[in-house]
Amino acid sequence: MKKIINKQSQAFLEKYLNNSSPTGFESEGQKLWLDYIRPFIDDYYTDNYGTVVAIVNPEEKYKVVIEAHADEISWFVHYITKDGFIYLRKNGGSDHMIAPSKRVNIHTDKGIVKAIFGWPAIHTRRGKDEAPTLKNICLDCGCSTKEEVESMGVHVGCVVTFQDEFITLNGNRYCGRALDNRMGGFMIAEVLRLLKKDKIKLPFGLYVVNAVQEEVGLRGAEMITNTLKPDVAIVTDVTHDTSTPMIEAKKQGDTKIGKGPVISYAPAVQNNLREKIITTAEKNKIPFQRAASSRYTGTDTDAFAYSNGGVPSALISLPLRYMHTTVEMVQKEDVENVIKLIYETLKNIKANESFSYFD
Numbered sequence: 001m002k003k004i005i006n007k008q009s010q011a012f013l014e015k016y017l018n019n020s021s022p023t024g025f026e027s028e029g030q031k032l033w034l035d036y037i038r039p040f041i042d043d044y045y046t047d048n049y050g051t052v053v054a055i056v057n058p059e060e061k062y063k064v065v066i067e068a069h070a071d072e073i074s075w076f077v078h079y080i081t082k083d084g085f086i087y088l089r090k091n092g093g094s095d096h097m098i099a100p101s102k103r104v105n106i107h108t109d110k111g112i113v114k115a116i117f118g119w120p121a122i123h124t125r126r127g128k129d130e131a132p133t134l135k136n137i138c139l140d141c142g143c144s145t146k147e148e149v150e151s152m153g154v155h156v157g158c159v160v161t162f163q164d165e166f167i168t169l170n171g172n173r174y175c176g177r178a179l180d181n182r183m184g185g186f187m188i189a190e191v192l193r194l195l196k197k198d199k200i201k202l203p204f205g206l207y208v209v210n211a212v213q214e215e216v217g218l219r220g221a222e223m224i225t226n227t228l229k230p231d232v233a234i235v236t237d238v239t240h241d242t243s244t245p246m247i248e249a250k251k252q253g254d255t256k257i258g259k260g261p262v263i264s265y266a267p268a269v270q271n272n273l274r275e276k277i278i279t280t281a282e283k284n285k286i287p288f289q290r291a292a293s294s295r296y297t298g299t300d301t302d303a304f305a306y307s308n309g310g311v312p313s314a315l316i317s318l319p320l321r322y323m324h325t326t327v328e329m330v331q332k333e334d335v336e337n338v339i340k341l342i343y344e345t346l347k348n349i350k351a352n353e354s355f356s357y358f359d
Helices: 007-018 027-040 146-151 179-197 219-228 271-283 300-305 332-348
Strands: 043-046 052-056 063-069 074-080 085-091 103-108 111-117 159-162 167-169 173-176 205-211 232-240 262-265 289-292 313-320 328-331
Touching: 007 027, 007 173, 007 179, 027 043, 027 052, 027 179, 027 205, 052 179, 063 179, 063 219, 063 300, 063 332, 074 146, 173 179, 173 332, 179 205, 179 232, 179 313, 179 328, 179 332, 205 219, 219 300, 232 271, 232 300, 232 332, 262 271, 271 313, 271 332, 300 313, 313 328, 313 332, 328 332
Parallel strands: 063 205, 063 232, 232 313, 262 289
Antiparallel strands: 043 052, 052 205, 074 085, 074 159, 103 111, 103 159, 167 173, 173 328, 262 313
16 A cells, blocks of 8 residues: 555545535535545434544444544624724634634625725734734624625624645645545545455444534544444544744643654554554554643543443544644644554454453
8 A cells, every 4th residue: 555645536626625524514524525436335314413423334343433534613793883994703712813814715605705804004002912812803704784794694603714825835735724624534535435445344333423523622523433433443643743932842742743753652542443553554664653631632532432321432643734724734744654554443343352451
């Protein structure tokens, strides 16, 4: 398995990343994802809030989940002034510090309305610079009154996403908004494609989950794990590249893009399942890094692990720079190695395998 990402999958990745999929409004991204994986699966369904579950071997009782979350950070229209300026509330972990001068899309029933985060000129700020906050950042969509804004279809509750699009830097680094965590959705889709391409017959039911609402408390995973009641869950998400300026490795850990997938140690991570993943990486000469969490991983791993009386769960993360900005960055080789590690781990799981704590 030398080359993983081909022209077809690269084209899907670019289309998938350029599409908006804000928390609570993930449907368009989910449709793209489902259209891509349809040839590789036996069945699928969606739940009431938009999580998509793709199934291979639905007749098997033993259920293994591989999962990523589909949603991206965004904003809600919160207040429109009489002069047509729009103030916002966060939808997920949106970063107000990066907002000034950014271009955005306001999603309305009438279509996309273009707007910008305005910011006072430097000439007017001398001696009284203020940091961006939710109190002083606002959108300007070119209108002069509240009525003009509303006539465009903008109202309280409309969701707002950044406009920035996907680019490749130096031939091997993917960069853009929402790599957290549509890169995860892409990687589990590629696992499906490779299983189909290589005609791998798994001895269990594989449930490939692209979950919603992770950015607001792991809610999609919380809902779907109680529906599926899986026997095993392998979650993939992003984690911080701590080698960039202004990040302290002593506090955040020592992980770096280009060094391979990051395997987590945490109370929610089941020890035996984690060791199987590590053994798989070593056997297949897949480079990997280690990271330690404290009380929780902060990912959908926690939702799966602590459901249904305890589901053996593990976390394989993709190192990423500049999380929750419009220039999130990952390395192509890391993406391919996460795909390969999940693929090889699935091949090593036996039918009805026990991950008992004392095994």
